[in-house]
Amino acid sequence: MEKEHPMSLCAWCNAALPPRLPGRAGGGHPRWYCRHACRQAAYRERRDRTARLQVELGTVDFAPRRPPTDQQIALTILEARSAAAAFARLGHAVRRDLAWRCSAAGQAVRKAVDDYFPGT
Numbered sequence: 001m002e003k004e005h006p007m008s009l010c011a012w013c014n015a016a017l018p019p020r021l022p023g024r025a026g027g028g029h030p031r032w033y034c035r036h037a038c039r040q041a042a043y044r045e046r047r048d049r050t051a052r053l054q055v056e057l058g059t060v061d062f063a064p065r066r067p068p069t070d071q072q073i074a075l076t077i078l079e080a081r082s083a084a085a086a087f088a089r090l091g092h093a094v095r096r097d098l099a100w101r102c103s104a105a106g107q108a109v110r111k112a113v114d115d116y117f118p119g120t
């Protein structure tokens, strides 16, 4: 029996990921999305949520020459919470030997963000 890819579900729609095409460089990064539309949808959601959070936090930067570190922090917090949520979702969706890893990773990421950025 062939080994399954450890992350064999699309991170956006949870569909099974198609097998890698032979001939493409084997050392590429692992796939997260089943198709271009899913990658786009995930990107748009991250972008829109980040924009909303920046408005809520009042960190929209109107002086682009200043390094936008506050926005970078807000964005990274959002990405971490998004990754934690994705792990938690996968914890209910994937087979058991991977599910507990996903659940534990999601809890650990969420706890780290809660510990170091309380109230975000």
Ligand SMILES: [Zn+2]
Pocket (backbone or CB within 6 Å): 010, 011, 012, 013, 014, 015, 033, 034, 035, 038
């Ligand atoms: Zn998909």
